[in-house]
Amino acid sequence: MSRPPRDSRAAALALLTGVLDEHRTLDQLAPAALASLPPAERALAQRLAATTLKRLGQIDALLAPRLPRGLKSLPPAARGALRLGVAQRWFADIPAHAAINTSVNLLGRQTKLKGLVNAVLRRLEESAEATLAAQDAARLNTPDWLWRTLEARFDGATARAIASAHLAEPPLDVTLKPGLDAAEWAGRLGATVLPTGSLRLPRGGDLAARPGHGEGLWWVQDAAAALPARLLAPRPGEAIADLCAAPGGKTLQLAAAGARVMALDNQEKRLVRLHENLARTGLEAEVIQADAATWTAPRPLDAVLLDAPCSASGTVRRHPDLPHLRRGGDVGPLLDIQRRLLANAAGLLRPGGRLVYAVCALSRAEGPDLIADLPAIAPDLAPDPFSPQERASLPGLLVEGATVTTHPALWPELGGLDGFFMARLRRRG
Ligand SMILES: C[S@@+](CC[C@H](N)C(=O)[O-])C[C@H]1O[C@@H](n2cnc3c(N)ncnc32)[C@H](O)[C@@H]1O
Incomplete structure (x- = not known):
């Protein structure tokens, strides 16, 4: 990007073309695209880019009949401007004149391109409403690889419900330090207090200004992401x-429960965030930069959390760029590291020690097939099934033997939760 974007729409265009044409993630693009904007413009840019990516299938289907030579024949900026125009007008409540x-x-x-974009967006005013009403939003907005992943794992109705849930804004959940009164x-x-104890907050505003943040009494964590540490007990x-x-x-949850935690990660930059989070919450853990697939513990451990x-x-x-970047959904290389991590983790446990394997993935291969x-x-690990009381503490979630699955279409009246697969295992002995 040559010059920093001057307003929300230019920033949204930079984000969009960065994802779709340069195959970079929103997280990679955000610093350069958003840094020069005031907070409200920044938030609008992010909302517009996210809405366009979430609704891309519908948007492109709407535009296609208006472009005889196809969207692909246009330069990226014109393609992006058209997509943003439709997203603003039809999916972001922005009035027609402002959107166009x-x-x-x-x-x-x-x-010339301005004339084209203007003409196409104006002509859509006549037909878009009826076309959109007849579209299959869940299917159109889900790339084939993701649709196949969902259908391979869930029944057709559930796969479709998950695809629909992807179109909504993600909720904002926090985990409270133990001992605080959730109500x-x-x-x-x-x-709102969720069935598994997380709190779901209204979105918007400055998170750091909310009560308890400065004192580190809670941290942002999706309700599903809070479960693996809970299941490890x-x-x-x-x-x-x-x-x-x-x-x-999850380190914060384990440390807050009073465990002596060794927190490993192989990425130095990400460990900086871990240190910051420990400092803000006043919790302690031994932070270690290492490859968890080969690391050896100083002594046999009581439990291991493997959030692979x-x-x-x-x-x-939460990551509307992901469906458009992960073409083909090739999980092969991930399976290799997941298997190596799990094998090494097993060897760290004392006999009878517990392990929770977790992935925020909905593919069969990374979850049930791996287990x-x-x-x-x-071979030293065996499934450690949940007791009836534990099952009762996971209402509305998919609990089967020693595994729990969550996905965005569960708890529909509350707004769903992230997709996770978790398995609780125990070392024989
Ligand atoms: C799903 S994220 C973990 C999220 C984290 N558990 C939490 O709750 O905040 C996976 C992490 O695994 C780390 N990672 C990937 N391969 C690793 C390896 N071989 N050894 C150690 N950490 C690894 C990544 O750097 C990344 O931070």
Whole structure:
């Protein structure tokens, strides 16, 4: 990017073309695209880019009949301006004149392209509403690889419900430090207490200005992401390794329960965030930069949390760039590291020690299939099924034996939760 974007629409265009034409992630693009904007413009740019990416299938289907030579024949900026125009007008509640003018203006002095974008967006005024009403939004907005991933794992209705849930804004959940009264804090934060104890906050505003943030009494963590550490049931004084720890949401839970935590990650930059999170919450863990697939513990451990690197297909609501970047959904290389991490983790445990394997992924391969292959990966580990009381503490979630699955279409009346697969295992002995 040559010059920093001057306003929200230019920044949204930079984000969009960065993802779709340069195959970079929103996280990689955001610093350069957004740094020069005031907070409100920044938030609008992010909302417009996210909305366009979430609705890309519908938007392109709407535009296609208006472009005889196809969207691909246009330069990236014109393609992006058209997509942003439709997103603003039809999916972001921006009035027609503002949506069209701001999109046309993105093309600067390119008079011909401006004319084209203007004409296409104006002509859509006649037909878009009826066309959109007849579209299959869930299917159109889900790239084939993701649709196939969902259909391979869930029944057709559930796969479709998950694809629909991806279109909504993700909720904002926090985990409270143990010992705090959830109902009282829900009141102070204007939040709802979720069935598994996380609090769901209203979005918007400055998170750091909310009560309790400065004192480190809670941290942002999706309700599903809070479950793996809970399922491990950490006890005070236990020696526990959090093997893929950064930025540290689960480390904080384990440390807050009083465990002696070794928090490992192989990425130095991500460990900086982990240190910051520990400092803000006043919690302690031994932070170690290491490859968890080969690391050896100083002594046998009581428990291990393995929140393995994964395809992150359970977090599409939060990462609308992901479906457009992960072409083909090839999880092969991830399976290799997941298997190696699990095998090494098994060897760190004392006999009888516990392990929770977790991925924020919805593919069969990274979840149930991997655990079905446990005898080949880690013969010393066995599934540790949940008791009836534990099952009762996970209402509305998919609990089967020693595994729990969550996805964005569960708890529909509350707004869903991220997609996770978790398995609780125990070392024989
Ligand atoms: C899903 S994220 C972890 C999120 C974290 N547990 C939390 O709750 O905040 C996976 C992490 O695994 C780390 N990672 C990937 N391969 C690793 C390896 N071989 N050894 C250690 N950490 C690894 C990544 O750097 C990344 O931070």
